[in-house]
Amino acid sequence: MISIIGAGIGGLSLALALEKLNIDYQVFEKTNSIKTVGAGIWLAPNALQILEWLGILESIQSNGNSINRITIATHDLKPLSDSCQQFIKDKFGYCTIAIHRAKLQEILLQNIPNEKIKLGKSLRTFEKLTDDTIKITFEDTSQIETNYLIGADGIHSKVRKQLFPTNIIRYSGQTCWRGVADIEIEDRFKHQGIEMWGNQIRFGISRIASKKTYWFAVITSKSNSNSIFLDVKKYLIDMFSPFHPIVGKLILNTDECNIIKGDINDIQPLKYWYKDNICLIGDAAHCATPDLGQGGAQAIEDAYYLSHLIAQESEISNAYPKFQKKRRKKVNTIVTQSRSIEKIAHLKYGKRLRNLILKNIPKSMSAKKMIELYQIEKNN
Numbered sequence: 093m094i095s096i097i098g099a100g101i102g103g104l105s106l107a108l109a110l111e112k113l114n115i116d117y118q119v120f121e122k123t124n125s126i127k128t129v130g131a132g133i134w135l136a137p138n139a140l141q142i143l144e145w146l147g148i149l150e151s152i153q154s155n156g157n158s159i160n161r162i163t164i165a166t167h168d169l170k171p172l173s174d175s176c177q178q179f180i181k182d183k184f185g186y187c188t189i190a191i192h193r194a195k196l197q198e199i200l201l202q203n204i205p206n207e208k209i210k211l212g213k214s215l216r217t218f219e220k221l222t223d224d225t226i227k228i229t230f231e232d233t234s235q236i237e238t239n240y241l242i243g244a245d246g247i248h249s250k251v252r253k254q255l256f257p258t259n260i261i262r263y264s265g266q267t268c269w270r271g272v273a274d275i276e277i278e279d280r281f282k283h284q285g286i287e288m289w290g291n292q293i294r295f296g297i298s299r300i301a302s303k304k305t306y307w308f309a310v311i312t313s314k315s316n317s318n319s320i321f322l323d324v325k326k327y328l329i330d331m332f333s334p335f336h337p338i339v340g341k342l343i344l345n346t347d348e349c350n351i352i353k354g355d356i357n358d359i360q361p362l363k364y365w366y367k368d369n370i371c372l373i374g375d376a377a378h379c380a381t382p383d384l385g386q387g388g389a390q391a392i393e394d395a396y397y398l399s400h401l402i403a404q405e406s407e408i409s410n411a412y413p414k415f416q417k418k419r420r421k422k423v424n425t426i427v428t429q430s431r432s433i434e435k436i437a438h439l440k441y442g443k444r445l446r447n448l449i450l451k452n453i454p455k456s457m458s459a460k461k462m463i464e465l466y467q468i469e470k471n472n
């Protein structure tokens with residue numbers, strides 16, 4: 093039996109993939125319900141191709157919003173780079189979809205039998221009993237025995253911490269607020285993903301559904317995920333007052349209870365994502381900063397490749413090294429590039445030169461990189 097720890101994007105995608113391939117599994121999730129984590133999420137075409145294979149693309153498309161144009165702009169919305177995504181649609185059949193995270197998780201969940209997901213089960217420790225038996229102890233002191241363990245338990249993964257205790261979580265120097273405004277944005281912005289870059293702060297926008305607009309606000313700051321703001325909306329509106337008026341309007345029209353704050357971190361790349369019959373996927377294995385909008389997509393890619401490799405092997409743990417070999421190069425490139433973008437976006441000096449370079453990057457060059465990023469091996 094395969095036991096998956098964590099019912100986030102990676103864990104649920106893996107569950108659905110194993111379900112489709114008729115491989116037995118069970119999922120253990122620490123929360124008592126699959127919560128409404130986060131605000132919006134972009135699902136790039138690499139993720140969408142896999143969601144199509146999983147049979148849920150139509151639901152994703154009908155519950156989300158297609159992003160047909162991606163724009164990086166100055167604080168007052170003057171484009172620095174503006175990419176019409178028609179070439180992506182021509183190549184893959186669809187553009188990136190922006191959707192509420194809760195909707196994405198709900199759709200994944202609807203397609204997995206209830207009895208396969210055990211809620212309120214927070215892994216505390218695991219122990220190898222024999223070569224092919226692992227004992228898992230949960231926080232409620234209950235225990236189970238399993239043959240294979242897959243840690244899909246996110247950036248703060250307990251599976252990773254026990255397997256590789258020296259691994260380091262790296263604070264990026266940036267902290268972020270995310271929200272969903274209950275307003276319809278102007279028609280011209282409806283299918284546009286926008287990120288506005290100011291003076292070491294930035295603001296992103298994309299519509300995720302009718303009268304729902306996802307936004308994120310990122311600032312350079314000391315790690316302060318525990319700071320409490322008495323009036324977070326006022327704080328953000330003041331901070332972003334030099335920006336285009338749409339920014340203040342979105343913050344003002346967001347329910348304060350639904351504004352989520354968190355430091356932006358990644359993890360130092362691991363040498364191995366597995367040991368014996370235990371393997372890590374998603375953020376537990378290779379968390380990147382969100383600057384390329386690829387963390388969730390990479391967790392979905394992990395689910396796709398790992399499930400297929402497992403299906404091909406008579407001994408499941410033989411799939412793990414093959415999985416890491418297949419995935420490592422792409423994932424490490426994303427971790428490195430995300431960190432660079434984040435630094436470029438928040439440059440203290442040299443912004444003029446940066447903007448000039450951005451404006452003059454040949455469209456064909458960025459188009460080629462996007463196509464490479466979104467490519468999935470179909471014959472896996």
Ligand SMILES: Cc1cc2nc3c(=O)[nH]c(=O)nc-3n(C[C@H](O)[C@H](O)[C@H](O)COP(=O)(O)OP(=O)(O)OC[C@H]3O[C@@H](n4cnc5c(N)ncnc54)[C@H](O)[C@@H]3O)c2cc1C
Pocket residue numbers: 097098099100101102103120121122123132133134135136213214215216244245246247248249250268270308354356373374375376382385386387388389390391
């Ligand atoms: C600000 C921000 C914006 C982002 N935007 C995008 C985007 O637009 N597109 C994109 O593709 N990615 C984006 N990402 C990245 C994306 O959110 C993550 O990469 C993705 O959620 C990783 O999925 P996961 O399943 O590996 O981990 P998670 O989504 O973190 O899920 C982990 C699950 O494990 C559970 N868990 C944790 N510990 C235990 C335990 N001990 N026992 C049992 N269960 C446990 C948790 O409750 C959770 O359900 C963004 C990230 C951030 C921070």
